[in-house]
Amino acid sequence: MYLTVCDATKTYGNFTALDRVSIEIEKGEFVCLLGPSGCGKTTLLRLIAGLTDLDGGEISLEGSPLSDLPARKRGFGIVFQSYSLFPNMTIAENIGYGLKIRGAPNEEINARVTDLLALVKLPHLADNFPGQLSGGQQQRIALARAIAVDPRVLLLDEPLSALDAKVRAELRDEIRQVQRSLGIPTLMVTHDQEEALALADKIICMNHGVVVQAGTPEELYHRPATRFVAEFMGISNLLSAEQVERHYPDLLATRPSSESAYLACIRPEQIGVTPDEDGMSSVRSISFLGNLRRLEVDTPGGPLLVETHGANPCQEGTRVSLNIQPHACTWVIDDAAQHATSPA
Numbered sequence: 280m281y282l283t284v285c286d287a288t289k290t291y292g293n294f295t296a297l298d299r300v301s302i303e304i305e306k307g308e309f310v311c312l313l314g315p316s317g318c319g320k321t322t323l324l325r326l327i328a329g330l331t332d333l334d335g336g337e338i339s340l341e342g343s344p345l346s347d348l349p350a351r352k353r354g355f356g357i358v359f360q361s362y363s364l365f366p367n368m369t370i371a372e373n374i375g376y377g378l379k380i381r382g383a384p385n386e387e388i389n390a391r392v393t394d395l396l397a398l399v400k401l402p403h404l405a406d407n408f409p410g411q412l413s414g415g416q417q418q419r420i421a422l423a424r425a426i427a428v429d430p431r432v433l434l435l436d437e438p439l440s441a442l443d444a445k446v447r448a449e450l451r452d453e454i455r456q457v458q459r460s461l462g463i464p465t466l467m468v469t470h471d472q473e474e475a476l477a478l479a480d481k482i483i484c485m486n487h488g489v490v491v492q493a494g495t496p497e498e499l500y501h502r503p504a505t506r507f508v509a510e511f512m513g514i515s516n517l518l519s520a521e522q523v524e525r526h527y528p529d530l531l532a533t534r535p536s537s538e539s540a541y542l543a544c545i546r547p548e549q550i551g552v553t554p555d556e557d558g559m560s561s562v563r564s565i566s567f568l569g570n571l572r573r574l575e576v577d578t579p580g581g582p583l584l585v586e587t588h589g590a591n592p593c594q595e596g597t598r599v600s601l602n603i604q605p606h607a608c609t610w611v612i613d614d615a616a617q618h619a620t621s622p623a
């Protein structure tokens with residue numbers, strides 16, 4: 280492992296912002312830290328950057344603890360959510376700043392700045408000032424500035440959240456390309472699950488200051504461990520064991536034998552729907568979402584969401600039968616029930 284965070288704990292007064300958080304980043308890996316507002320994402324990033332002190336646990340890089348190393352000596356590149364360029368410096372000066380304070384010769388700085396401006400596709404803006412750039416352009420420059428000094432780790436705290444949807448998607452792909460081509464281990468904070476799914480080699484899903492699940496995007500989407508992860512990673516149908524037993528007994532085969540409360544999680548695109556005059560279910564409503572249609576279907580076991588691509592043979596009111604293959608069902612721990620029963 281390249282970067283390891285082991286049992287990191289951070290408290291503010293009586294409040295525990297991070298509770299024994301452990302994460303690992305391999306060389307060249309793009310890791311997304313995903314979770315709702317207030318779950319501790321920025322706190323963890325700041326601990327890794329050395330901008331905040333740990334109350335417990337350890338952070339190491341290639342086996343060496345970082346605790347005694349101040350932020351500026353860690354050699355990490357950081358991009359924050361809000362544009363943090365120096366307003367009174369030109370774009371070229373902003374990108375070259377880190378090299379300049381390290382005493383690099385001007386020729387080297389100029390060559391590096393030219394390369395980086397080409398990399399982030401803004402070669403014509405070298406002599407402009409940050410205030411003359413759009414938000415998306417400023418974040419590209421912030422990225423170039425962060426990677427100018429060949430950082431050992433790149434830390435990105437919601438670098439795209441202030442941008443509109445289209446620019447956001449474009450820049451998301453560019454960040455990924457740049458990261459791939461340079462192979463910099465990267466930890467990016469986001470609370471957007473789509474962004475995490477699209478970008479990450481590995482997603483670390485957090486809630487209330489703890490890591491709930493870590494794995495590949497496929498694992499978190501198709502094999503969520505808990506109800507929280509299932510709901511956070513996209514739309515799902517969640518059925519109780521009793522509902523499954525009564526209405527979908529085929530799905531019981533995969534059920535874990537454990538005392539915990541489990542729910543069956545079935546993603547809407549995993550359900551097949553066919554018009555059937557003798558079907559037990561009927562389509563209550565259809566939403567057209569461009570690339571797919573989302574159907575709300577009334578079934579004897581309660582309403583289910585179904586998503587279909589391509590031609591749609593159903594209308595509102597059409598009687599249908601549904602097909603759910605056992606492998607489409609994942610049993611997840613009902614952590615909402617756990618929270619409800621545990622003392623506050």
Ligand SMILES: Nc1ncnc2c1ncn2[C@@H]1O[C@H](COP(=O)(O)OP(=O)(O)OP(=O)(O)O)[C@@H](O)[C@H]1O
Nearest residue numbers: 291294296314315316317318319320321322323470
């Ligand atoms: N300096 C501080 N003093 C007291 N509490 C703090 C401090 N910094 C953070 N917190 C608290 O710690 C918790 C985690 O904050 P953090 O900024 O890490 O959340 P986040 O996951 O980044 O949220 P968001 O998605 O909104 O940015 C929050 O409840 C916050 O109020």
Ligand SMILES: [Mg+2]
Nearest residue numbers: 320321322436
């Ligand atoms: Mg934050």
